[in-house]
Amino acid sequence: MIAPATHASPDARRSELVRGLLAILPADSVLHEPEDLRPYECDGLSAYRHLPLAVALPATVEQVQAVLRLCHRLGVPVVARGAGTGLSGGALPHGEGLLLSLAKMKSILAIDPVARTAHVEPGVRNLAISEAARPYGLYYAPDPSSQIACTIGGNVAENAGGVHCLKYGLTVHNVLKLEVVTVEGERLTLGGDALDAPGYDLLALMTGSEGLLAVVVEVTVRLLPLPERAQVVLAAFDDVAHAAAAVGRVIAAGIVPAGLEMMDNPAIRAAEAYVGAGYPVDAAAILLCELDGSNEEVSEQIMQVRELLLANGATEVRTARDEAERQLFWKGRKAAFPAVGRLAPDYYCMDGTIPRRRLPEVLARIGELSREFGLPVANVFHAGDGNLHPLILYDANRPGELDKTEAFGRRILELCVEVGGTITGEHGVGVEKLAGMCTQFTAAELAQMHAVKAAFDPGGLLNPGKAVPTLHRCAEFGAMHVHGGALRFPDLPRF
């Protein structure tokens, strides 16, 4: 889709771009030497790396506009980047393009404690918003596990989640207004300071669009009152099916926990060995159920939840005795990824979502696939909202093992789609799950997405090659994966 504006050599194109950038930005905000570009070659999905032609670090909205106008004029692809913590390669540079880092735009412009909003630049870290709001008794609810490092601009691009989504929603539920810059360098306001805006819900469309529609330059989020109290219950089960059923019983009883996390035995063992959270290491699964609200409400619901869990197969139920123990219970869960990471040289984190009732069957099938591929798996599950993170353990230094791991991952995602779920709950498609998109959507649906993209960015310059695969790309994948005996894209030529 992208035709470089000229047929000049990469060096000539780089020089032209850098010359243009230096007319807009101070010299220290334009990087183009290979050693300066290296830190930007990948995001959190480090298996994929590219060096961009250059990196631009604008500090103002006007500079972002000027940079985009330049790239638009030169026909240079633009990949926006926040903190680079994404796990799907969404911020992977384009080899012929500019990497636009928003890292310098990191001011908290205003906290309005009365209207309960924070107005911030895109490079502000997720956790920094809650820290700034805390003196007013407020916080920003979505809390992806990378919240100490990830930025709000990236959160908007990915529609980031976290462990509190069931009760407090995703990024899309917590953003009120966006200032964005289009590929032509035009500034637009989406949403507003009221609870709704006239016309199409472009705020929802922009959220989770992975940098393909526009560049986010300012964000207004809503803040919530800090709950008076939070308390966590840990329950052990000797069968994952019992744990999954118990979650259903808690929700059917009318309780909406603030967090509801499940770990399977390999994940429990890894976490326990790593942080010593006091987890029962022989359990087939544990559940962490957090309740928050007023003192009275939490006390009432803790009793209800304990009874429900015991009545539904829990072999042990513990309530954190104090805040220190609550933090410890969570520490194990939050350290699950690095803990599992110690078990093998590499791990690959999947991110499917499934209807929760299908969990026992999905875990059993992942177990079968694990044996088939000869690669171990640990499972961490946002049980409240059905978001499953199987962690596949492998060794990238063994020839062929990365390919095998990716093939295993694709099978897991196909399984998620098959049971009525989705290939990505919160990490995004990026470059990583393009094949999965072909499984989840029909050619007409993908074509509709491309038409939406073209309404914003007809030249396809913003983050090209990500998020929504071309139909040709699907045909290539489709040649490998045939579903239900029928090719998914029968009209496309195959070679």
Add this chain to the structure above:
Amino acid sequence: MAQDLTQELAQRVRAAYAAARPLRIVGGASKTWLGRAVAGEVLEVAGHRGIVRYEPTELTLTARAGTPLAELEATLAEGGQCLPFEPPHHGGAATLGGTVACNLAGPARPYLGACRDFVLGVCIVNGRGEVLRFGGEVMKNVAGYDLSRLMAGAQGTLGVLLEVSMKVLPRPAAELTLALEMAAGEAIARFNAWAGRPLPITAACHDGQRAFVRLAGAESAVRAARERIGGEVLAEGKAFWRSVREHTHPFFAAGGGLWRLSLPPAAPLAPYPRQFIDWGGAQRWVYSERALWEAAAAAGGHATRWRAGTGEVFQPPPPALLALHRRLKQAFDPAGILNPGRLYAGL
């Protein structure tokens, strides 16, 4: 009576596309007045009805667009659950499709979310007559653009809604409405201050004389909050909020031009002679014989001509944004046959 008309409806749209013949999409015809007039052949969606799946333990419900809202709410009530955004019906015939297309929400909106916040997935027919699915039946889903939430409030101009999956929530265990004597300006300040504290408030309005606050949640939480907020318990709390939601409250019976202002919740009280403040300050109903577009914009929000003469119904976006709207419309409905002009001219 459940009935699946997917193929028939898609066929109708394909034929209209081929002939470039505009369609006027009709569900229960309960909110026809909420938008500009549409000239076109009527496309009836009400027959395409029935709950496809309701999984109380998953907190999800999927139904065909023509399903009556009343039927959905009755089914959810049996499961002890509800649509938390309290959709206004504006008549007995309201359907799920019309509810989502109009994206209206009742008094709980600022505390529990808008209609669009509970949309998980849709099945639509676009302007080419293609049947497409976006989103799904799970809470977390970031595969591809969020084209399902985009349908909320699009008034059918981007696609005919065939099926919608919604997130639902348990009904609160306890609920209580308090009436407080206070002036409107003070009410706005108090509503905002309360919303910044961890109180189980799910509605707050001022009817011109008194403030009303609804508490909902665990029994103990409601009891404790009642002590902190004070006021008198309103015996007919449920009926009161229903009257606010459905505009059967006496305030809405007065004659004259009725405008809806959607404003930042703490926007100062403007000196309109008759106004009803809802959504904890963020939605204000005002009688005015002159257009309030500029006044709403100056206060940081926007206006809707709810029931007030003729002209634009929705506040026109700035030109660059409107141009983007037109390109999006083109992307879904290249022949411009789906409810053309319903939101704005050229959409």
